[in-house]
Amino acid sequence: MRFLRSGLRPGAWVDAAVVLLLIALAFISARTFADYGLGWDDFTHSQYGDLLLKYYSSGMTERKVFSFVNLYYYGGGFDMIAALLAKALPVDVFDIRRLLGAVVGLAGFFIVWRIARRLGSQAAGEGGNPVAGPVAGLAAVLLLAICPLYYGHIFMNAKDAPFAVAVAGLVYTMVRALDEFPNPTPRTVTLFGIALGVTIGTRVLGLVTGVYIALALSFLFVVESRHLGVAAAVRRSLRFVLLLALGLPLAYFVMGLLWPWGVAEPLNPLAATKYYSHFWEVPWREMFEGRAILVPDMPRTYVPTLFSVQMPELFLGLALAGAAGSLVAVFAGSDTPARRARLVLVVAAALFPILLTVVTRPVVYNGIRHFVFVTPALAVLGGLAAAWLWSRATALQGRARLAAQGGLAAAFVAGVAIPAADFRSIHPYEYTYYNHIVGGVRGADSMFMLDYWGLAFKQASAELDEYVDQHYRTMPRGRKIKVAVCGPHFAAAAELGPRYEITYDSTTADFALMLGEFYCANVKAPVLAKVERDGVTYATVYDVRGRPFPSVFAAGQ
Numbered sequence: 317m318r319f320l321r322s323g324l325r326p327g328a329w330v331d332a333a334v335v336l337l338l339i340a341l342a343f344i345s346a347r348t349f350a351d352y353g354l355g356w357d358d359f360t361h362s363q364y365g366d367l368l369l370k371y372y373s374s375g376m377t378e379r380k381v382f383s384f385v386n387l388y389y390y391g392g393g394f395d396m397i398a399a400l401l402a403k404a405l406p407v408d409v410f411d412i413r414r415l416l417g418a419v420v421g422l423a424g425f426f427i428v429w430r431i432a433r434r435l436g437s438q439a440a441g442e443g444g445n446p447v448a449g450p451v452a453g454l455a456a457v458l459l460l461a462i463c464p465l466y467y468g469h470i471f472m473n474a475k476d477a478p479f480a481v482a483v484a485g486l487v488y489t490m491v492r493a494l495d496e497f498p499n500p501t502p503r504t505v506t507l508f509g510i511a512l513g514v515t516i517g518t519r520v521l522g523l524v525t526g527v528y529i530a531l532a533l534s535f536l537f538v539v540e541s542r543h544l545g546v547a548a549a550v551r552r553s554l555r556f557v558l559l560l561a562l563g564l565p566l567a568y569f570v571m572g573l574l575w576p577w578g579v580a581e582p583l584n585p586l587a588a589t590k591y592y593s594h595f596w597e598v599p600w601r602e603m604f605e606g607r608a609i610l611v612p613d614m615p616r617t618y619v620p621t622l623f624s625v626q627m628p629e630l631f632l633g634l635a636l637a638g639a640a641g642s643l644v645a646v647f648a649g650s651d652t653p654a655r656r657a658r659l660v661l662v663v664a665a666a667l668f669p670i671l672l673t674v675v676t677r678p679v680v681y682n683g684i685r686h687f688v689f690v691t692p693a694l695a696v697l698g699g700l701a702a703a704w705l706w707s708r709a710t711a712l713q714g715r716a717r718l719a720a721q722g723g724l725a726a727a728f729v730a731g732v733a734i735p736a737a738d739f740r741s742i743h744p745y746e747y748t749y750y751n752h753i754v755g756g757v758r759g760a761d762s763m764f765m766l767d768y769w770g771l772a773f774k775q776a777s778a779e780l781d782e783y784v785d786q787h788y789r790t791m792p793r794g795r796k797i798k799v800a801v802c803g804p805h806f807a808a809a810a811e812l813g814p815r816y817e818i819t820y821d822s823t824t825a826d827f828a829l830m831l832g833e834f835y836c837a838n839v840k841a842p843v844l845a846k847v848e849r850d851g852v853t854y855a856t857v858y859d860v861r862g863r864p865f866p867s868v869f870a871a872g873q
Contacts, residue, residue, distance in 0.1 A: 327450030334429055334454050341425060341461060345418035345471075351744040352414050352471040353774030359806035360385060361474045362409050365395030369403075371576060382577050386596070389588040391517040393574035394420065394478045410810065414471050417478075421470025424481035425457050428692045431488050432456035432699035435662070438495070438655060445707035455728070456699025459631050462735040465684060466691040468747025472771060476688040479519045484692035486511040486525055487665050493560060494532065494661070497654040498552040500559050509563025513570025517578065520588040521689075527668060532661040533557070535646070539653040595679040602681055603834050606763045611681040619673045622684045622764070625754040630731025631698060632751070638697030639663050641704060666693035682768055685747075702728065742849040745771055761852045770804040770831055772847040772855035777811035779845035780827060780857045792826060800825035800860070802836035802868035822865050828858040830868065837870050 367381035382388050398416050402409035430453070437449025445451075460466050470477045489508040493500040500508070515522035533553060540549035572579035578588070601608040604618060624632065642659040649656055669690050673680065680686070709720035739746045742757060748767055750760035757766060780799070784791055791797060796817040801808045808829055809818045819825060822837075827844070830836040832853035845857040 326446035330447055330450035330454050331433075334450070334457055337454070337457055337461075338422065338425060338429075342418075342422055345422065346415075348744065349414040349418045349471055350411055351774075353744070353771035354410055354804070354807035354810055355472055355769035355771060356804040356807065357474070358410060358413065358472070359810060360387065361392075361395045362399065362413065364388075364390075364392050365397075365399030368392045368396040368576070369399050376576070382580065386591070388577040389591055390475065390519060391571070391575035391578065393514070393518060394474050396574075398474075413474065417471045417474065420478050420481050421467070424466070424470070424477075424484055424692060425460060427481065427484045427488050428460050428695050428699075429453040429457050431484070431491055431662070431692075432696045432703075434491060434495070435658060435696065436700055436703045445703075445710050447710075448703040448707050451706050452696075452699040452703035454699075455634070455702035456695045458728075458732050459634060459698040459702075460692060460695035462628050462732055462739070463631055463691050463695060464626060464628075464735075464739070464746050464749035465688050466695075467739070468745075468749065469685060469688050471744075472747075472769065473685060473688065475519065476685050479515070479521070480689040480692060482511065482515040482518045483522065483525060483665065483689045486515045486522075487528070487661060487693060490529060490532070490661055491658045493556075494536075494654045494658045497536070497657075498556040498559075500556065505560060505563045506566065508560055509566030510570055512563065513567035514574065516567070516585065517571035517574030520578070520585050520592065523585070523589065524669065524672075525665070528661050528664040531664045531668075532657040535660045536653050536657040539656070543653070593678075600681075601835065602768070603763065603765050608834060612679045614680050616674050616677050618680050619670055619684055619687065623670070623687075625750055625760065625764070626684065628731070628735035628749075628751055629753065630728070630735075631694070634698035634701045635666070635694040638699070638701035639667060641701055642697060662693050662696055666690050666697055683765055745849060745854060747771075748849075748854075757850050757852050765833065766852065767831060767854045768833065770807055770855075772831065773803060773807050773829065774811050775847045776829055776845055776855040776857050777808060779847075780829065781812060783844050783857075797827065798825045800828045800868050801830075803829070803831040803833075803855070820868055822860070822868050824864070826859075826861050828856075828860045828865075828868065830856050830858070832856065835870055837865065837868055839865055841865070 364381070364384055364387040367384055370378045371381045394416065398409060398413045401407075401412045401416065405412065432455070433449045433453030435449075436452030466477070466480065486508075489504060489511045492504045493508060496504055512522075512525075515525060533556075537549050537553050540552060544552075568579065578584050581587075595612055599610045599612050601610055602614075604614060605621070627635075642663050645651065646656045646659050646663075667690075669687060705724055706721070709717060709724050712720050735749065735751070738749060738756065742748060745767055747769070748757055750757055750764070754760050754763065760766065784797065796815055798817045798819055798821070799808065799812065800820065800822045801818050805818050809816070812818070822828065828839050828841065830839065832847075832855055839856075839858045839860065841858040841860045841863045843856055844859050846853055847855040
């Protein structure tokens with residue numbers, strides 16, 4: 317045993333725990349991916365994937381994809397891969413999309429582990445705790461696993477979750493590059509080109525990562541100018557930028573592969589940026605802090621408030637502590653300028669989009685799903701804070717060390733276990749999680765939006781279908797069963813199947829399928845099924861035969 321202990325590098329058991337954790341997450345994903353329902357965008361995104369395949373299979377002559385609703389302004393790599401797998405495998409395309417989302421999400425966990433471990437390990441190289449890197453990696457993965465904005469979206473959000481993983485990949489490649497400053501290796505340059513192409517090719521919002529990189533390089537240049545002189549700093553920075561620029565042709569190729577409209581005309585990415593800089597839809601109301609507010613009128617506090625009530629307390633506390641500690645290390649630390657620049661990069665990736673939203677006040681809606689891409693960086697910062705605390709505890713002596721380590725471990729385990737238990741109780745609606753500051757989903761029900769994506773229609777539709785099968789003799793003859801729906805109609809149609817007709821007409825419907833959100837009518841009719849979690853209604857099925865009601869929407873909506 318003494319030989320085994322001496323032969324193990326520091327932190328090996330922690331790394332082994334991360335591997336086991338990733339395997340466990342993969343196992344859970346494989347067992348549960350089919351539980352997640354369809355949302356507002358699933359149907360159109362699956363069509364977009366089919367059109368992209370037709371575009372390539374036709375030799376790039378079938379260009380209908382370039383005019384399909386507004387999805388051509390997005391990259392479609394995820395949709396295209398899902399459509400390709402659906403053609404190759406005897407599996408429903410929507411099940412494939414859920415499983416593919418889980419696979420992409422697991423890749424994000426792995427990337428976050430590598431970022432946090434690298435940052436923590438190199439900080440420990442200055443004389444700190446040699447297990448700081450592995451501890452940072454383990455903590456970061458655990459924090460991301462209890463993040464409802466990440467874990468809850470990877471199974472069903474084809475826009476924001478893959479984009480989050482792409483941004484995390486780009487941050488990782490830049491951390492590598494800054495470690496090799498001013499001479500990034502060919503492998504790093506290649507990874508940078510691929511990651512940049514995937515990021516912008518997934519969403520044009522990926523251009524914002526240029527701000528993260530610019531902030532990191534600007535800090536590096538200023539510090540090196542003070543220590544090495546302006547001329548030397550210019551030479552080193554210019555060499556670094558030019559070597560990274562060798563990856564730009566590869567980035568453009570990858571971007572075009574995932575987003576062919578983006579390269580159809582040279583200025584198309586700018587056109588997409590302009591399009592998304594303006595709100596293009598008819599405004600609707602969403603619940604925020606107990607008031608139904610038009611989405612263009614949401615206050616500047618919208619995003620920070622939702623982060624404060626939706627992130628688990630441990631995630632929130634460690635992420636903020638990690639951001640503060642990283643800034644201290646940046647401006648008062650003794651590490652090399654390039655390594656401190658990596659922290660500038662990660663802090664910018666975590667906080668800049670949120671701060672930009674507060675300052676510019678764009679139209680925001682659907683909770684904070686558009687900010688999934690900041691969660692990997694927040695988890696990394698949280699992992700660094702956890703590793704720093706563990707290192708401080710390890711530096712103590714005797715019983716004080718054991719007490720500090722035991723207290724930290726217990727607090728961390730409890731901080732992970734509580735939201736994990738909450739996830740289990742509200743599964744498969746993890747994305748609707750609210751922390752205990754606001755009273756969980758029960759406390760948030762009258763204050764904020766919960767199942768805005770409409771995932772509960774899967775379970776509600778299954779229960780309606782079971783009822784119809786059991787009472788088939790009383791069902792309408794010679795026509796489809798009419799279901800009035802308040803929520804995503806395409807999702808309801810896909811879940812219910814061809815023997816049902818989905819309609820807004822509440823006066824001729826046989827049944828009503830209603831989300832539990834404030835804008836849906838409270839129907840005075842027998843309840844056939846109710847989807848509930850923690851005492852909160854996510855969806856209800858009513859028998860409205862012979863009981864016409866005015867509208868599927870609540871009065872005033």
